[in-house]
Amino acid sequence: MVQHLLSISKSTRAFLSLLLMEIDLHPGQDQLLARVEPGVPVSVSALADQLSVRPSTVSKMLDRLMEKNLVERTAHSHDARRTMVMLTPAGETVRGRVNALWEKLEGDLASAVAPGRRDDLLTALREADELLTAKLRRLR
Structure with missing residues (x-):
């Protein structure tokens, strides 16, 4: 199972990286933008927690996104x-484009799974994600 998860993760991220290049973003920046709700300030530490990275990593990402006025x-x-x-208003626009890219990719991936099996697959993926996230938090 781990081998398949690693392969899917690598392929998904590589494909998403190509899509993100089209809107001048790097991997990870999409996730940060998606977690900042329009009009709602969020702390750097909260973003770091949501992204499961260190605050210093978020700060570096923010520097780059600030250069783009996002x-x-x-x-x-x-x-x-x-x-x-x-x-920023430009950031809200790009955030919308990120969501559209994610929806397109999700649609492409969902089409590979029979409709009757999608809910079970989604449940299993969420459970695996929650388990790994909890284990990572304990280790950091």
Whole structure:
């Protein structure tokens, strides 16, 4: 099973990387943009937790996204030590394009599975994701 998950993960990410190049994004930037809701500030530490990466990794990603004017950083309204992130209008547009790419890719992948088996597959994938995410959190 691990061999298949690794192969699917690698192929999916490689294909998605090609699609992301079309909208001038790098792998991982799509996931960050997808987790920032339009008009809702989110902390760098919350993003790091959601992405299962270190805050320093999120900061580097934010630097690159700021260069493209897709996100902005602000101080927390009650705690100036906390950095908050918001999408810019351009970021909201690109976030929509990311969602469209993901939906297209998901449709392509779903077409490879018989309709009656999709729910079971999705449930199994979610359970595996939750298990691995929980194990990673304990190790970090």
